[in-house]
Amino acid sequence: MKRKGFIFDLDGVIVDTAKYHFLAWKKLAKKIDIDFTETQNEQLKGVSRVKSLEKILAWGNKSISDTQFAALMGEKNDEYLSYINKMDTTEILPDVPRVLDYITEEKQGISLGSASKNARMILDKVKLIEKFEAIVDGNDVSKAKPDPEVFLIAADQIRVKPEDCIVFEDSVAGIQAANTANMISIGIGEKEVLHEADYIFKDFTALTPEFLQELINR
Numbered sequence: 001m002k003r004k005g006f007i008f009d010l011d012g013v014i015v016d017t018a019k020y021h022f023l024a025w026k027k028l029a030k031k032i033d034i035d036f037t038e039t040q041n042e043q044l045k046g047v048s049r050v051k052s053l054e055k056i057l058a059w060g061n062k063s064i065s066d067t068q069f070a071a072l073m074g075e076k077n078d079e080y081l082s083y084i085n086k087m088d089t090t091e092i093l094p095d096v097p098r099v100l101d102y103i104t105e106e107k108q109g110i111s112l113g114s115a116s117k118n119a120r121m122i123l124d125k126v127k128l129i130e131k132f133e134a135i136v137d138g139n140d141v142s143k144a145k146p147d148p149e150v151f152l153i154a155a156d157q158i159r160v161k162p163e164d165c166i167v168f169e170d171s172v173a174g175i176q177a178a179n180t181a182n183m184i185s186i187g188i189g190e191k192e193v194l195h196e197a198d199y200i201f202k203d204f205t206a207l208t209p210e211f212l213q214e215l216i217n218r
Contacts, residue, residue, distance in 0.1 A: 009168060010119050034059065091125075114137050170194075
């Protein structure tokens with residue numbers, strides 16, 4: 001049996017840190033008199049901090065100096081990190097440890113492929129860092145998803161060919177990156193949003209041992 005590589009995105013797949021990004025952006029927007037909604041926050045998923053702030057300013061029809069822009073970005077990150085610092089194992093999404101344990105017991109490769117620059121810190125806080133053979137995050141890549149760079153590096157680090165890898169993603173850009181890399185894409189979330197994925201599940205509770213075994217045996 002060939003060893004497969006299982007690659008996981010972080011935000012929205014293993015933990016839900018999107019809510020912390022939302023709270024941090026909301027606080028910042030309020031400070032510069034801009035109303036910021038959860039619907040708008042959806043449009044910032046997987047988008048860089050610079051682009052996110054540019055969008056918020058456009059929504060509020062505001063322009064600010066480069067100095068203020070840089071200061072606000074720093075403030076947003078500090079606010080976000082203050083939430084991350086309080087994270088613990090209760091933040092792990094349902095059944096993620098069960099799936100990771102199953103893959104480990106079957107002696108398959110496990111790596112992380114995330115745009116987050118705080119990935120290692122988050123995995124450490126939720127005590128899952130030991131489960132990953134390799135961690136590829138925002139500090140290791142130059143191209144954002146839908147470019148497949150993050151997943152190709154993640155596959156390389158666990159010495160598994162791209163076509164023998166399975167990616168778990170909650171974003172459209174992530175699914176597209178997995179498909180471009182010639183990997184099996186598994187969407188975690190809504191069918192209507194992630195319809196480009198090879199398989200779609202609401203969350204990890206729907207991932208049966210039989211299905212995982214089928215992926216390993218392919």
